[in-house]
Amino acid sequence: MRISLKIIRTKKGEEKELVDFLSKVVLFKKLSKSEIRNLQHNLYVRNFKAGEYVFKKKYPNVVLYIVKEGELHTYLDETNKEDVKIIQPFEYFGEIGLFLEEERTANIVAKKDSVLLALSKKDMANYIAEFPKAGIKILYKLGEILCRELINSNTVLSRKNEEIVELINKIRTKEKEIDELNNKSNL
Amino acid sequence: MERVKIIRWIIGAIAIGIIIAGLLFYRFIIPLVIISFIFAYLISPIIKYAEIYHIPRTISILLVYIIILALIVLLIYVILPQIKNQVEEFLKFVKHFQETISSNQEITFHSTLQSIGLSKLSQFIKVVETKFTFIDINKYSKELVDKLIGLIGKIPQFILTSISSIINILAFLVVIPFVSFFLLKDERRLLRKFFSWIPNRFFEFSIYLFEKIEESFGRYFRAILIETIIIWLLTFIGLLILKIPYALTLSIIVGITNPIKFFGPFIGFIPIILVILFGPTPEIYIIYAIILSLIIQQFDSNILFPHLVGENLGMHPLWVLLTVIAGGYAFGVLGLIFAVPVVFLIKTIVQVSSKSLKKFEII
Known part of the structure; x- marks a missing residue:
């Protein structure tokens, strides 16, 4: 009983932390707490090790990522690997995937161990229909x-x-x- | 290094052993779980639609269950007695037909033709018989009727064997709603759990594959269900207008057989022809019934089905035809109905995978 209560408490704590985090992301700043709470049911939490690819240029555009922890770097050319942009926590990328079935326009690699939140086009559409x-x-x-x-x-x-x-x-x-x-x- | 490899092999072997043992242990439950998945899958859009109006999932699932239960009760108390009466009448009629044939040995192919107003055809066949003496139409027609009677005689036995399977189905009916309830209630959590197991390398690919399959197959699968109901209703109304007896039973048969591509509408139509031929309805109604069936089939294939699916199957008609035949050979009636959807599902998976595996540089 005590263990199950502890699990519920940790889950609630995690949920609250996620809601607090999302309310600071530019895209969701205007959402109420309950709206964010509903949104987080549509997110996938993905853990990336340093050096691991999130996606490569020309991959199909499937999901939008929000950086929760860590740091990622973006580069356009596979051979050159020159940093175009460093993506930090609270920032997001891949928003084109929510609207168009275009290919990815850059390579994204985790610079440090990172935690990303992924939102797919269909989940976004479901969320819009629901709220x-x-x-x-x-x-x-x-x-x-x-x-x-x-x-x-x-x-x-x-x-x-x-x-x-x-x-x-x-x-x-x-x-x-x-x-x-x-x-x-x-x- | 070698030791690590050996340990890995042992762990792998144990894992496979556990999976096989698990499959063996749960083997009786697997069909049940599959049916629950299909049931949940069919209901899921209604639950999602209810969510738009902020009705909690638990309540909307229970509401759908209550509606289904009400329909079953309606079926048992109102429609089933009607069907029972109609089937009983139909059987009586078949028995009467059987008795007339056995009591009146003199009944021949020609007298039957004359009795249904086709005396000219009878005369023509008689001329053929006199010219080609080796053709004995009476013998052939008698053999055919005997075979038909033999088949009809097997019906009660078929119903008896069906009763035991009905009991099994009842056991299923208690368990399936429970499994489906939890599948529907925790749909999102289960999906998230499933995708969380997938490694990063395949995560986007699996989401892409899942959404594409859902887009084409999901729509197709639900379209079949809606199509069945609409065709059943249209046939029922049509038969009522034509005042053909046993309208409810006959229209249900047409509705159920309709999803069988190519053959379905014809199989469903045979009982209607038999009822008109051997019942009190004038024979001319066969033509009316054929017109009705043609109108419904044309409406179904040209307007209803394309509208529901939004596109065509992308399967060549010959391929669909061969799939139906193969399904029928392998799995009987269920094969006839489900062969095309299953092949379509596999085709969609293969098609989407082959394109996207390259795009995601997996192969």
């Missing part, structure tokens, strides 16, 4: 984040575009200068 209000909050937040990323990439793109135009102009002036110099030398 539409909470689902809308998550989707709004995701929309907001994706819009920001789109604005950021647009800004970067337009800056790069300006740089390219500037470079082209420079090349043209240099070409003119070369032409002029050529003409002079011919004369």
